[in-house]
Amino acid sequence: MTTATAAQLKVHNFSAGPAILPQPVLAEAAEALRDFKGKGLSILEISHRSKEFVSVMEEAQALSRELLSLPDNYHVLFLGGGASSQFYMVPANMLAEDKTAHYLDTGTWSAKAIKEAKKYGQVNIVASSSDGKYTHIPKGYTIPDDGAYLHLTSNNTIFGTQLKEFPATDLPLVGDMSSDIFSRPIPVDRFGVIYAGAQKNLGPAGVTMVIVRDDVLGKAGRDNPSMVNYQTHVDKGSMFNTPPVFPIYVSMLTMRWVKAHGGVKGMQRRNQEKADALYAEIDRNPCFEGTTAVEDRSIMNATFNVSEGYSGEAFLKLASERHLDALKGHRSVGGFRASMYNAMDLSSVHALVEAMQDFEKAHA
Numbered sequence: 001m002t003t004a005t006a007a008q009l010k011v012h013n014f015s016a017g018p019a020i021l022p023q024p025v026l027a028e029a030a031e032a033l034r035d036f037k038g039k040g041l042s043i044l045e046i047s048h049r050s051k052e053f054v055s056v057m058e059e060a061q062a063l064s065r066e067l068l069s070l071p072d073n074y075h076v077l078f079l080g081g082g083a084s085s086q087f088y089m090v091p092a093n094m095l096a097e098d099k100t101a102h103y104l105d106t107g108t109w110s111a112k113a114i115k116e117a118k119k120y121g122q123v124n125i126v127a128s129s130s131d132g133k134y135t136h137i138p139k140g141y142t143i144p145d146d147g148a149y150l151h152l153t154s155n156n157t158i159f160g161t162q163l164k165e166f167p168a169t170d171l172p173l174v175g176d177m178s179s180d181i182f183s184r185p186i187p188v189d190r191f192g193v194i195y196a197g198a199q200k201n202l203g204p205a206g207v208t209m210v211i212v213r214d215d216v217l218g219k220a221g222r223d224n225p226s227m228v229n230y231q232t233h234v235d236k237g238s239m240f241n242t243p244p245v246f247p248i249y250v251s252m253l254t255m256r257w258v259k260a261h262g263g264v265k266g267m268q269r270r271n272q273e274k275a276d277a278l279y280a281e282i283d284r285n286p287c288f289e290g291t292t293a294v295e296d297r298s299i300m301n302a303t304f305n306v307s308e309g310y311s312g313e314a315f316l317k318l319a320s321e322r323h324l325d326a327l328k329g330h331r332s333v334g335g336f337r338a339s340m341y342n343a344m345d346l347s348s349v350h351a352l353v354e355a356m357q358d359f360e361k362a363h364a
């Protein structure tokens with residue numbers, strides 16, 4: 001495809017991650033790859049200790065603080081290793097060998113976090129929806145008063161469920177917010193740690209934002225390797241080793257964009273509008289059905305299927321003709337998944353709804 005055709009073609013990107021980024025962010029990032037701040041050098045070829053990159057890091061930290069209204073006793077880190085590294089860094093830093101950590105099991109990513117935590121101490125699963133194939137969020141469970149923390153996955157990217165409220169407990173919460181960070185306001189002060197792989201709502205793959213509260217540091221009493229120790233990264237301002245420079249830069253640009261579009265409240269309005277439009281069509285259209293409990297539906301990833309008697313292949317073909325990209329469900333669950341992260345415009349959801357209506361006209 002020539003550049004001209006690519007520019008004219010509107011591809012609606014429903015990818016679950018790596019995922020859609022705001023067009024102005026991509027344009028500015030492209031320019032920085034060529035010439036960063038008029039230095040005559042690409043952002044990829046300058047030192048992470050140069051004053052230009054240090055100011056990017058500082059702005060990324062300041063914007064995170066501002067957008068999430070972070071109190072002073074929280075540190076913002078930008079680390080490599082993906083959100084998956086936090087599955088072990090959290091217990092390594094917070095779970096002493098003789099203590100118990102509590103986990104809410106709401107999907108594949110929670111289960112992976114649980115598996116890693118068991119390598120560090122005792123793990124108690126407060127509730128799990130695995131028996132129901134993770135199509136709902138467990139409710140009505142009890143959380144013991146004693147424990148190191150309660151870990152939760154705020155949005156289940158694969159199954160399309162989301163915690164609308166966070167569990168009532170005095171334990172510090174630990175949140176994997178990889179697929180809904182900056183999508184809505186959150187009660188930050190209830191969290192000891194929040195982490196998010198960038199590649200869904202924030203930036204390119206390669207950086208994970210980790211927010212750590214002061215009192216969490218040094219809790220496990222374990223002599224962790226330096227790279228695993230949160231304190232190392234706090235002390236060195238995420239510059240203990242070479243940080244993922246370009247993903248941090250693009251994430252900073254995305255945060256500027258979020259701020260310019262009304263911050264997390266603005267994102268929530270935008271995301272709710274998109275989700276309402278799509279779920280209304282899923283519920284109205286006899287050719288489709290939602291796959292999760294209605295009250296737990298994610299406003300980021302909507303999962304659905306064709307109703308019995310209709311061909312999923314035929315719908316995918318139509319979707320592809322309309323340039324509705326990456327609608328196939330995760331390989332472990334099948335069906336369809338429309339990811340509607342912050343950067344997605346309502347018009348893309350309208351294009352999907354129109355395709356579903358045309359599918360109905362042709363097949364129902």
Ligand SMILES: Cc1ncc(COP(=O)(O)O)c(C=O)c1O
Binds near residue numbers: 082084109178179
């Ligand atoms: C909720 C959630 N947690 C963790 C991960 C794993 O992230 P990473 O690939 O950055 O390790 C993902 C990736 O899709 C995710 O959606």
